[in-house]
Amino acid sequence: MTVEHSLPPVLDLRPVAHRAEPVKGQTPVGRFVRLSEGLPELSGDLLVTWRAHAEWRAPLAGEPALWLHVQAHGAVPQICQRCLHPFAAEVAVDRWFRFVADEATAAQEDDESEEDVLVLEPRFDLQALIEDELLMALPLVPMHEVCPTPVKTTAGVLEEAAPDDKPHPFAALAALKKGHPG
Numbered sequence: 001m002t003v004e005h006s007l008p009p010v011l012d013l014r015p016v017a018h019r020a021e022p023v024k025g026q027t028p029v030g031r032f033v034r035l036s037e038g039l040p041e042l043s044g045d046l047l048v049t050w051r052a053h054a055e056w057r058a059p060l061a062g063e064p065a066l067w068l069h070v071q072a073h074g075a076v077p078q079i080c081q082r083c084l085h086p087f088a089a090e091v092a093v094d095r096w097f098r099f100v101a102d103e104a105t106a107a108q109e110d111d112e113s114e115e116d117v118l119v120l121e122p123r124f125d126l127q128a129l130i131e132d133e134l135l136m137a138l139p140l141v142p143m144h145e146v147c148p149t150p151v152k153t154t155a156g157v158l159e160e161a162a163p164d165d166k167p168h169p170f171a172a173l174a175a176l177k178k179g180h181p182g
């Protein structure tokens with residue numbers, strides 16, 4: 001199934017919650033201007049796949065509240081801090097938001113709640129929210145799991161990027177178990 005590239009829309013969440021249908025799409029990373037600022041160039045079309053689902057929930061007491069579940073994942077170009085080469089880092093977001101009427105309530109309830117509390121606005125900028133979340137989900141120290149090229153250390157010695165002589169943790173465990181049967 002192919003999904004057309006689209007930007008997360010600015011929308012009124014109330015009718016969206018009423019329809020109970022998720023809003024979803026795929027957006028090239030470059031369309032998130034703040035996210036892609038200063039990022040290295042990578043070949044290929046890097047995409048963020050996102051999905052937002054709004055629903056009304058009625059608490060035991062009080063007014064029904066609007067909740068929003070936002071999920072996004074994609075590959076964002078980063079510079080590996082070990083080998084200094086650009087690579088596509090996997091980034092994922094999965095978060096719930098609850099909406100309240102005004103800033104004062106949001107500030108007060110955000111501290112007490114597990115979910116994030118936001119102010120319900122008639123024109124809600126889903127793209128800005130997804131971009132904020134992606135920015136927060138970026139790795140603090142981006143690094144390849146295994147660098148594709150040997151790393152040059154400060155001493156000028158070439159170190160193998162993926163050493164094969166490293167003892168395997170499970171091998172060590174197996175050896176340990178062998179010594180202590182039962």
Ligand SMILES: [Zn+2]
Pocket residue numbers: 080081082083084085143144146147148
């Ligand atoms: Zn690397």
